[in-house]
Amino acid sequence: MAELTQDLNNLQKAEPELAAGGPPSSSAKTSGSGKTRSAREKNNPGDKGNIHLLKHITKLAEHIAEEGLNEHSLETLKDHLEPVIQEFAVTPIQAALFSLCLVRYDDHSITMSDLATGINCGKLEFFQYQDDLKALESKKLIRYHRTEGSPYISVPKDLMEALIRGEPFKPAEHRDIPLTELLVIAETLFDQRSNEEFTFNFLAVELKSLIDQNPHLRFSQKIKEYALSDENLTLLIYFCYNFAYYNNDNIWLEPVMELYDEKASSKKMLRSLLDGSHKLIKKRLIGKETTDEDASPASPDSATFCLTDKAKRELLGELKLKQKRDRRDGRKENDLIRYKTIQSRKMFYNGPETEQVNKLSSILQGDSYRAVCKRLADKKMRTGFVCLFSGGPGTGKTETAFQIARETKRDIMKVDIPHIIGAYVGESEKNIKDQFDHYRSVVKNTKTAPILLFNEADGLISKRMELTPHNPSVERMWNSMQNIILEEMEDLKGILIATTNMTINLDKAFERRFLFKIEFHKPDRPNRLSIWHSMIPELSEPDMEILADLFEFSGGQIENVARKWVMEQALSGSNPQMEKIISFCKEEQLEKEKPGNIGFMV
Known part of the structure; x- marks a missing residue:
């Protein structure tokens, strides 16, 4: 320029x-x-x-x-x-x-x-x-x-x-294009808006123009029939391209809210979605995505929404999209978790963990990652990044993997380990091999390598079993799967993160192959204070000090208490008192009275 x-x-x-x-x-x-x-x-x-x-x-x-x-x-x-x-x-x-x-x-x-x-x-x-x-x-x-x-x-x-x-200025037009191309152009516009290259109003005008220029598409015809405002049209197209190209049926509201120029407008949109009064909900075009009807999110913008079956049928039917379906190998069709859909969360680490996480995140940034891979290749060294996140439950292992993905703009391919295990001889080994083949294909066909995430991988990376007469076929299956994973880790071109609650049982062969090993501990007292403040800012400083001193909780445990606090607040209409919060904490500790002897005592 x-x-x-x-x-x-x-x-x-x-x-x-x-x-x-x-x-x-x-x-x-x-x-x-x-x-x-x-x-x-x-x-x-x-x-x-x-x-x-x-x-x-x-x-x-x-x-x-x-x-x-x-x-x-x-x-x-x-x-x-x-x-x-x-x-x-x-x-x-x-x-x-x-x-x-x-x-x-x-x-x-x-x-x-x-x-x-x-x-x-x-x-x-x-x-x-x-x-x-x-x-x-x-x-x-x-x-x-x-x-x-x-x-x-x-x-x-x-x-x-x-x-x-010296030519007349003619803004670019996109007439008579297929729906696939229209959605690609729409995604580019949304990316430009996210980078603040123009306003939300300009984005809405551009998307409306795109619809007007392509009246031959059933997609355009149906949108016109809905008689939506420019704002609602913009939101609907956002949901459509996310589902059509990434099979994303779980849209976080945070990135949607960031599209708006003014916070007041985004909050109005948020309220109408949450209370069901939004026009897209009333027209049965989007709906709230929930896996547990009794769940109450810690914050309203953590709620997720999706296109309804009606919208998929009427707007995207001509694409003949495959619906998500479970597979025996633990994958789903188009199973990438898009980094843009990952909700930003502030993480709290103790000193050594902060340095290690920041270093890994820095290396996995686009230019740094390419430079490091090239240097390793020039030195005839393996270019794969294989990382182990270990630590107790609730210490932030999985969430750290997601936040690194978000910061480095990498999608996540999450392996559902229980679904990998097959019912027949040789099926599990085939499934794990297919998973790595699938990841290899995605890396080859995308500009930015996604992260292959093996969450709660304790069983896969533990010490190999000795064959016993009791159940040799199962033990042989696990050992065979581990051998496949070890070979794949050795030849990996990409990024793998495995999380585990226990390293004491880690097989030495796996330990050698993990390039980065980060151990997550429960937060120290200053971090516990910060987490309490982040989760329940309504608490007074003295109350936070008391909670941080009495309960050496992990971040996950504090979040559980915070969720109960939000639920109690919703039910009672007022902030729960300190006594109630302490009772929540004791429940979280699972410190119940030990049961007495069974039977009669004389």
Whole structure:
């Protein structure tokens, strides 16, 4: 983009006699079609007509900075405004603002303060032009970024290129495309919104335009029948592409909320989804995804939603998608857990664990990972990353794997170990081999290698069994499976993480093959305090101190207590007292009175 900005500056200075100012000649007037006759209807298209337009844009910005944006200045600058108005079909004020954006664009952004200064007015006064900026955005002449900080504006690269080439600017269109391509384009737009390249409003306009440009699709026809607002249309397409391409039937609300520009709007959407009043729920297009009707999430945005069967049938039926189905090898069709769907969670580690986790996460970042793999390959060393996360229940092993995946933008292929075990001789070995073959295929066909996660892998990586007369076939099966896993770990090209509650029984052959070994302990007192504060911020500091001292809980145990606290709060309508929380903690400790002797005592 820096080269484009420099080219634009050079082009503005190309002909001094034109840059000196003055109205355009009659031969340079524009037609309603947006093409300059003197520049584009002759055999020499481009440069001179383009310089005329850029000259007008430059002069507009200069004069407005001196005189401000008012009726007098607009009348004075009428000759410079007219070519811009006709070229881009905008109003005089929009032409002036666009010219200012283009001239002041510094290859990164233009702040609202820059624009206010550029039209010689204060920040508050500048807010009267918000609708004009949104109109420019809808015409794709600017991109309006609204972040948690100050909003800013950028100029699209394709617009800059068109001006430099002396061509009319035509925003990209995607007409008469198949549904598969439409959903790919939609995903790109959602990614750009996640990177704050434009506003939620712009995203909604683009998606609506995409639907309007493809009326031949049943997908577009049904969406029009639903008569949805732009916001609801955007949310529905988000659910559709996630299911169509990633078979993701478990959408977290956190990434959905992050699409919005304003927290108030995202919270309103969240409330209506949770209480069932959202229009997409009323039209039976999305529904709440639950595996336990009695479960109450620790936070509302941890709830998950999915497309209904009706929506899948009406909107995505033409794709003939395969439904998720369990397989004997523990996999599901399209079984990757998308990193974008993993909910962000703050993790609390003791000192050594923090350093190890951060180091592993840093190595698995895209560029670092590729550089390390190349260096290992150059040294004729194995390039696979095989990691062991060990520690007691609730210490954060599995959640750490998920957070590393989220931070490094890697999907997860989670192995359901109980489903791998087959009922017939040789079936289990075949299933484990198929799992690694499947992972190899995914790594080969994706840009970013996913993480192969063996959760609670105690049985698979424990010491091999000695054959006994009692049940030799079972023992032989486990040993055979372990031999396959050892071979696969040796030849792995990718990333494997195994979690275990016990390392005391770890087979030495497995221990040697784990490159990274991170042992997770129960949190120390400062971390217990932090976790209590994170889970139940309503508690007073003294109460948190008491709980941290009395109960040496893991993070998982504290979360269980917090979930009971939320449930009690929902039932009673008030915050549970400290005595109640302590009773929850004692229940979590499972410190029950030991049973007495059975029978009668004399």
